[in-house]
Amino acid sequence: MAGCARRPVQLRAAGCGRDRVRALPPSDQLDGAGHAVAAGEKRPHRAGRPLRHGRPSADRVRRRAHVPPRGAQSRRRAHCGPRIANRGLTTFDLLLIGYGNVAKRFVSLLEEQRATLARRHGLRARVIGIATRRSGGQYVAPVFRRTGPARGPAVAGAGVRTTLDFVSDACVRDAAAARKRRLVMIETTTLDIARGEPAISHVRAALSGGAHVITANKGPVAFAYRALARAARRANRRFLFEGAVMDGVPVFNLVRETLPGVRIIAFRGVVNSTTNYILTAMERGRPFAEALADMQAQGVAEADASLDLDGWDSAAKTAALANVLLGAAITPLDVERMGITPETGRLALDARAAGRRLKLVASAVRVGRRIVARVAPEELPGDDLLAGLDGQQNAIILRTDLLEEIAVAQRSGSLTQTAYALLSDLMTIARDVLNRDAPAPPRGTARATRRSPPPARRRRSL
Amino acid sequence: MAGCARRPVQLRAAGCGRDRVRALPPSDQLDGAGHAVAAGEKRPHRAGRPLRHGRPSADRVRRRAHVPPRGAQSRRRAHCGPRIANRGLTTFDLLLIGYGNVAKRFVSLLEEQRATLARRHGLRARVIGIATRRSGGQYVAPVFRRTGPARGPAVAGAGVRTTLDFVSDACVRDAAAARKRRLVMIETTTLDIARGEPAISHVRAALSGGAHVITANKGPVAFAYRALARAARRANRRFLFEGAVMDGVPVFNLVRETLPGVRIIAFRGVVNSTTNYILTAMERGRPFAEALADMQAQGVAEADASLDLDGWDSAAKTAALANVLLGAAITPLDVERMGITPETGRLALDARAAGRRLKLVASAVRVGRRIVARVAPEELPGDDLLAGLDGQQNAIILRTDLLEEIAVAQRSGSLTQTAYALLSDLMTIARDVLNRDAPAPPRGTARATRRSPPPARRRRSL
Numbered sequence: 001m002a003g004c005a006r007r008p009v010q011l012r013a014a015g016c017g018r019d020r021v022r023a024l025p026p027s028d029q030l031d032g033a034g035h036a037v038a039a040g041e042k043r044p045h046r047a048g049r050p051l052r053h054g055r056p057s058a059d060r061v062r063r064r065a066h067v068p069p070r071g072a073q074s075r076r077r078a079h080c081g082p083r084i085a086n087r088g089l090t091t092f093d094l095l096l097i098g099y100g101n102v103a104k105r106f107v108s109l110l111e112e113q114r115a116t117l118a119r120r121h122g123l124r125a126r127v128i129g130i131a132t133r134r135s136g137g138q139y140v141a142p143v144f145r146r147t148g149p150a151r152g153p154a155v156a157g158a159g160v161r162t163t164l165d166f167v168s169d170a171c172v173r174d175a176a177a178a179r180k181r182r183l184v185m186i187e188t189t190t191l192d193i194a195r196g197e198p199a200i201s202h203v204r205a206a207l208s209g210g211a212h213v214i215t216a217n218k219g220p221v222a223f224a225y226r227a228l229a230r231a232a233r234r235a236n237r238r239f240l241f242e243g244a245v246m247d248g249v250p251v252f253n254l255v256r257e258t259l260p261g262v263r264i265i266a267f268r269g270v271v272n273s274t275t276n277y278i279l280t281a282m283e284r285g286r287p288f289a290e291a292l293a294d295m296q297a298q299g300v301a302e303a304d305a306s307l308d309l310d311g312w313d314s315a316a317k318t319a320a321l322a323n324v325l326l327g328a329a330i331t332p333l334d335v336e337r338m339g340i341t342p343e344t345g346r347l348a349l350d351a352r353a354a355g356r357r358l359k360l361v362a363s364a365v366r367v368g369r370r371i372v373a374r375v376a377p378e379e380l381p382g383d384d385l386l387a388g389l390d391g392q393q394n395a396i397i398l399r400t401d402l403l404e405e406i407a408v409a410q411r412s413g414s415l416t417q418t419a420y421a422l423l424s425d426l427m428t429i430a431r432d433v434l435n436r437d438a439p440a441p442p443r444g445t446a447r448a449t450r451r452s453p454p455p456a457r458r459r460r461s462l
Numbered sequence: 463m464a465g466c467a468r469r470p471v472q473l474r475a476a477g478c479g480r481d482r483v484r485a486l487p488p489s490d491q492l493d494g495a496g497h498a499v500a501a502g503e504k505r506p507h508r509a510g511r512p513l514r515h516g517r518p519s520a521d522r523v524r525r526r527a528h529v530p531p532r533g534a535q536s537r538r539r540a541h542c543g544p545r546i547a548n549r550g551l552t553t554f555d556l557l558l559i560g561y562g563n564v565a566k567r568f569v570s571l572l573e574e575q576r577a578t579l580a581r582r583h584g585l586r587a588r589v590i591g592i593a594t595r596r597s598g599g600q601y602v603a604p605v606f607r608r609t610g611p612a613r614g615p616a617v618a619g620a621g622v623r624t625t626l627d628f629v630s631d632a633c634v635r636d637a638a639a640a641r642k643r644r645l646v647m648i649e650t651t652t653l654d655i656a657r658g659e660p661a662i663s664h665v666r667a668a669l670s671g672g673a674h675v676i677t678a679n680k681g682p683v684a685f686a687y688r689a690l691a692r693a694a695r696r697a698n699r700r701f702l703f704e705g706a707v708m709d710g711v712p713v714f715n716l717v718r719e720t721l722p723g724v725r726i727i728a729f730r731g732v733v734n735s736t737t738n739y740i741l742t743a744m745e746r747g748r749p750f751a752e753a754l755a756d757m758q759a760q761g762v763a764e765a766d767a768s769l770d771l772d773g774w775d776s777a778a779k780t781a782a783l784a785n786v787l788l789g790a791a792i793t794p795l796d797v798e799r800m801g802i803t804p805e806t807g808r809l810a811l812d813a814r815a816a817g818r819r820l821k822l823v824a825s826a827v828r829v830g831r832r833i834v835a836r837v838a839p840e841e842l843p844g845d846d847l848l849a850g851l852d853g854q855q856n857a858i859i860l861r862t863d864l865l866e867e868i869a870v871a872q873r874s875g876s877l878t879q880t881a882y883a884l885l886s887d888l889m890t891i892a893r894d895v896l897n898r899d900a901p902a903p904p905r906g907t908a909r910a911t912r913r914s915p916p917p918a919r920r921r922r923s924l
Contacts, residue, residue: 249868253719253720254716258720261889383850385873387850395869403872403878403879406870408871411847411868411869
């Protein structure tokens with residue numbers, strides 16, 4: 001087992017003709033000595049003691065299944081097997097598809113939060129593979145590298161030519177984790193605004209391979225939410241995408257987790273930081289180009305700035321929100337769309353002079369059985385909540401049946417926030433898996449109950 | 463069993479010397495023919511078939527415990543027993559302590575949402591007892607009324623003199639539901655701002671009797687959060703209180719459910735509708751008394767308006783937020799407090815003239831190991847998110863470690879919103895109980911998994 005603790009210090013490129021060698025930063029090296037633990041997980045329902053006659057009595061099995069032994073620690077041991085009990089952690093395997101700034105920050109955030117994740121969520125994560133457009137797919141975890149060609153490079157196996165192949169290959173190689181619902185694909189590739197690909201195909205491949213999917217990519221939700229949600233339900237896996245809109249500030253999770261039974265009727269919001277920053281700057285007399293250059297320098301604007309300026313980014317977010325919150329089945333192409341130009345600056349100045357504010361407003365509303373979705377500059381009264389959003393601030397106002405209007409606002413955006421969105425989705429999956437794997441609640445007397453609260457409950461309490 | 467379907471049409475007063483008889487409105491009559499189902503729940507782990515030799519084989523027990531039969535329907539039957547499978551619902555018993563406007567709206571909301579709760583959450587609720595200050599405790603569900611004196615009034619049993627006795631008595635009478643974690647106390651009594659009683663005692667009694675607790679009362683969280691949360695953990699029951707601040711707009715649930723791993727460093731907000739309405743009205747030149755009369759006429763102001771005006775209501779909410787979100791252990795008496803008076807109107811007018819706004823701001827921040835909490839009128843710059851809150855709007859801005867600032871705002875308040883807070887907490891408890899009672903996830907092949915998604919997962923998906 002000593003080999004398992006070996007840390008990878010370099011990765012080689014696969015299938016792209018070049019022989020690039022690069023050091024893996026220490027923060028990415030998440031695959032330390034944990035394989036012994038993972039192996040221990042393969043027998044989660046063995047109490048860890050040898051069976052006396054090769055087969056347990058009915059009473060003993062029944063006792064293990066329903067009535068926990070006294071004391072949380074011993075119950076935990078009965079459930080997870082002795083090796084886990086020592087560590088008390090459940091390992092999730094991560095497959096990073098796309099490895100740009102967001103994914104890199106996610107990996108470093110995982111490392112920063114490692115102690116908290118372990119202590120408060122009983123969760124440990126290791127990156128098993130990374131795929132980038134330039135370098136192809138590469139296995140990072142030694143256990144998978146060693147299953148490749150005996151002396152070949154540490155890359156995906158034969159027949160793996162595309163990122164899509166890599167996703168499928170990884171699901172097969174890590175089938176043990178996939179079966180236990182502990183394999184998660186983190187999708188952060190660049191969005192093709194016209195089709196939502198290749199992200200949609202990646203999501204499909206991962207779900208059908210038994211992996212959960214987390215994405216910060218608007219494409220899958222904006223173009224194919226209904227089909228992918230159905231695929232996830234059928235595969236009994238989660239498909240989460242909190243990072244697609246307003247970074248780590250909860251919108252989708254807010255509605256799903258905290259507003260059960262509430263029907264969203266409509267929404268409107270400011271969801272693109274670049275255009276809001278430019279509009280605010282122009283109100284103060286700064287030129288369009290200068291404000292745009294600011295956003296590009298800060299890395300906030302999309303690589304192709306026209307995606308922001310022409311309203312494509314807002315339209316994709318609008319479609320995503322409408323699909324998930326209003327039950328629509330639209331794409332960004334169905335969103336009526338008008339962006340901002342240097343000429344919009346004059347309108348912004350005029351509005352400000354009249355005590356009003358010009359904002360690029362994204363909205364959708366249900367009209368009969370149709371969804372009307374729209375992105376356009378709108379002049380808002382000064383006391384509108386959206387009017388107060390300066391610079392990179394974003395906000396969404398939800399109109400609901402039971403709670404009238406609720407607003408959630410983000411006062412600033414950053415890479416860390418998007419990375420946190422991925423992390424919070426990972427914690428949602430972990431909570432889900434751990435809660436469902438936990439033993440049934442005690443059915444004894446109140447006295448016995450008080451003595452032995454199950455550990456998972458403790459974690460969730462505020 | 464025919465008697466179980468009988469609906470109560472009247473309640474008699476208990477122990478208060480008067481013989482008031484009042485009709486129970488149809489919307490409160492939630493205890494229809496469901497007792498057969500409840501009885502069926504008593505054997506959740508029986509597969510519903512008689513055992514051939516009085517004792518199952520080890521293999522059969524093991525199979526039932528871990529490997530679900532093919533198809534969701536048959537798994538559900540194996541888990542819940544045949545009577546539940548037919549209905550597919552889990553019944554929660556509710557004990558209403560306090561029966562004012564909020565509790566009444568909660569009961570009618572339950573009725574309005576009955577179909578949704580059943581279809582989407584597999585949940586059914588029935589009120590088993592109601593306690594009010596004027597009438598004492600009264601059992602509503604026939605099954606409990608009949609366990610009282612044979613021909614006596616339909617009230618709590620002998621020795622039940624106070625509401626507190628009634629809570630304990632109900633937990634004993636409905637011990638079957640309490641053991642199965644399906645008894646919930648809904649606490650909506652009036653707050654004694656100096657001590658947080660009697661709500662705190664009610665919460666303790668319910669938890670120690672095995673009931674979950676939901677409250678819209680600020681008292682327990684503001685005065686004794688840490689002790690009550692500990693009691694809930696020990697009893698393995700939930701203690702939820704979303705309605706205590708900003709009605710049904712999620713604040714506590716937002717942080718607990720959607721911001722795992724995020725540390726709240728400070729918060730500030732406008733959390734009292736009455737004072738914000740009065741300040742907004744005075745800015746527009748209306749007199750203090752007239753604006754206050756508006757709020758009293760609408761039923762928004764507290765019964766004793768000085769609780770709003772002197773900042774007590776805001777201070778209680780500040781203490782509640784600080785205790786839960788910042789890990790403080792303070793009471794409303796520890797909150798530095800300044801309210802509003804008719805003279806504040808001049809300051810509000812001056813601020814408005816200078817492009818600024820005067821708001822009653824509640825805030826708390828951690829300074830070293832101390833929590834500094836404060837309620838006071840503050841002059842805010844016009845572009846502050848709180849400055850934009852007009853009339854009865856409320857908002858809270860959370861300062862966090864990972865996500866910088868997040869704001870959540872309520873654009874209007876109503877009885878329905880507070881009632882919804884209770885309902886959303888009930889759904890949280892139901893989800894928790896149902897998820898933990900659900901069978902373990904399938905551990906077979908991906909193929910088998912796809913064929914049989916467990917029903918609980920379907921409900922939670924967006």
